[in-house]
Amino acid sequence: MHQTAATSHGSPDKALRPWEDGRWSFPSVIPNTTIHTSFATAPNNLRRPLRLRESVGLIGTLSIVGGSLGVVAVLMFLALLWFGHGPVIDGAQANQVWRPITLSSVTLRLIVSTQSAVCTSMIAALFLESRSVRRALVPWFSVMRGINDGPWKLLELVASSRSFTAFRSFEMWLTLLMIIVTLGLQFSSTILLSDLSELQIVGDTNTTQVNSLIPSLEPNTTIYITSSFVLEMPPIYPTFGEAQNMFSADPTSDGLSNTGLIQRALLPASSDSDRMAVRKYDGNAIILNSQVACMRPNISVRFKPTPFPYYDRLGWVVEGELNYDMTFQNAKIDPGSFCSTGKCDGLPFNCKVPVAHLGWQSTMCIIDGQVVEYRQDNFDPRWNSSSYPWSRNSSIALILATNINRKNIPDQYFYPEEAPYEEWNSYEFPPDGFINITLCFTVFNLERYHVNMMALGELQDHTTPFTPLITPKVDTTGLQNLMGVNKPQKNHKARGILDMQILGPPDDGPPSSLANMILQTDVYGQKPLKSYTTLMFEESLIIQFLVGFLANISILLCLDCTGVSAIQIDIGLAGFLNDVIEQTGRPANALLTLITVAWSKIYYAYLDSLTTLQDAQITMVIKVPAPGPCSTNGCRGFIAVTTLASVHLMYVAIITALYIRRIRFSRHGNIWHTISQLATHELEETLDISNDMGDEPVAKVSGKETMNNLVKLGRLEGSGRIEVIRIPESNNSSEPKRSLFQRLRESISARKGSNRQE
DSSP, rough: OOOOOOOOTHHHHHHHSSSTTEEEEOOSOOOOOOOOOOOOOOOHSSSOOOHHHHHHHHHHHIIIIIIHHHHHHHHHHHHHHHTTOSSSSOOTTTTTTTTHHHHHHHHHHHHHHHHHHHHHHHHHHHHHHHSEGGGGGGHHHHTTTTEEEEEEEEHOOOOHHOOOOHSSSSSHHHHHHHHHHHHHHHHHHHHHTTTTEEEEEEEEEEEEEEEEOOOOOOGSOOOTTOOOOGSSSSOOOOOOOESSSSSOOOOOOTEEOOOOOOEEEESSSSSHHHHHEEEEEEEEEEEEEEEEEEEOOEEEEEEEEEEEETTSSSSEEEEEEEOOHHHHHHHOOOEEEEESSSSSSSSEEEEEEEESSSSSSSEEEEEHHHHHTTTSTTTTOOOTTTTOOOSSEEEEEEEEEEEGGGOOOOOOOOOOOOEEHHHHHEEETTTTTEEEEEEEEEEEEEEEEEEEEEESSSHHHHHHHOOOOTTTSSHHHHHHHTTSSSSSSOOHHHHTEEEEEEEOOOOOTTTHHHHHHHTSSEEEETEEEEHHHHHHHHHHHHHHSSSGOOOTOOOOOOSEOOOSSSSEEOOHHHHHHHHHHHHHHHHHHHHEEEEEEEEHHHHHHHHHOOOEEEEEEEEEEEEOOOEEOOHHHOOOHHHHHHHHHHHHHHHHHHHHHHHHHSSSSOTTTTTTTHHHHOSSGHHHHHHHHTTTTHHHHHHHHSSSTTOEEEEEEEOOOOTTEEEEOOGGGGTTSSSOOOOOOHHHHHHHHHHHHHHHHO
């Protein structure tokens, strides 16, 4: 029992004063000579916990609850940056994506540091009230309940304690875990930025001037490319905009294969990288209107051998006569004005047959249409997009495909029987040889429109995949996919092209503007300047299908074939077109592709010559450091930060729960109660010597074995005062625990000694 006599200072009034004559005085309930062996009243220590507002405080509660919500919000925002880009990466001001990552990590570090300070205060209170500490360290633990700079000092104090129980306590390991996680999250920016890679992200829409029209009326500025045959040059396969979503050249039961009207526009960007970067384009563009129809021809044919030049071997040709009228009747189509000139009775032709070396090989023999009419005066080669593809403005050709090599060529005239197959007439040459023939009408024109083109996914440009000297046969599936001629045909996104909408006539400014007035000016009294660019390009494109300006000119559409007096286009392009015919059986698709390739080559060869600029609204992707898809780039940084933050939230919740459940006397963030609870008998001597002394010498004196007992907070009986109270030696957890056998043996020895004394 504690003595309750008056203090040596006498007066009860003085006993209640904390300071007298330069020395601390203590309540009369704590005699200077008393050594406390237990808490005064256990029931007082087991009273209900303080209210949350008192024990943790408003600031502490906001730090714990609000901070935890803030950590969750930061993690959700980071998850949005990592996983919220969707199928098409997008975002305005995306070139600054590293800034929100850095700001998020700064916010995370601030929240974690704040919560760590609060948790440090809670753990210090848990050590004081639920555990025990050395008397020399009591001031540190007590002050930490009110103010601290994190868990580092707390770990140092626990580590410097000679109390074995401190290292076995759950609070100590929580402190160590808190230090590790807090330290790791200090490098969250570096950890997160390790996930960044160079990605393409859509930027802002900008007004850009693009090459659009021929610059002036001077003759030397006209595009003179009519004499060049671009199909002999290495082709390009750029991405483009297409108005029609899906098309099919599958033949009808009557053998008619028709692509329908296909409208395509090229982007006014010279370099591949610029075209690939476009995601939206709103402005003027030259549209290629094209259509191809193929059908079984009504012909009478014979095949004859022809000597190869420079070789003592034979090639062959096919001779015959084409009946247009019967061809249209068999296909059950309206010839329209095609036969108005009376040329539908019979047309003789003489075409070269390719000699196949590796599988099926094809050739195109131009027989009629613009070939004949182009040299006549006052002939307008333009095709009306609303008319049929079979017209006198068409390039009319026979497409021949064969698998017969040079060894199987007969040495005399051969008249095989005809067998219809889809849009083909098939002729068999025993034992396993065939020649297939179809009649195709190819039409196109160029027109300027105001268009809107939008990429639904990543755009694709292709280069010629053929290197004949190394790989004479390669896969052209990617090119077929780009042109939409493979089976099954894919959508715009999968093809890597733009979805195009025609908004109306070209936007050349108000009619009263100077620019529009110049564009309305006639060129040499014939065509306005605004139409002249299109006409010159169109004329150059027509020339590509009028090779030699003579009928019965054959163009080889094959990778590994030879022929007599046949024109060889670029070997890579020929192999690509041959694959389309061989793998899909649709020559209409091959000719549609040929038109697009020829137009692309002409347009980009002379785009820089169109020095009259016009405004366009263009949105492009830009390469930026950004978190990419985890499936390709990995997310080790994000996973590491998320794991550390989750562990942090876990131990914050555990520490808070322990604090609320166990703490009875501590108030987070309060200073006066921490100081008041140090004014106790157990610390009287230490407080006396530390009045004018630094911490280090005080620690040496207080660290003496006689002054460094284990203590903890408790409430005294009577006064109800909360003080630091010494833990009796029998309860000193620093002493090794004795087993039941040891205690029993000591008890027996003690009884024997007592009996001897008696």
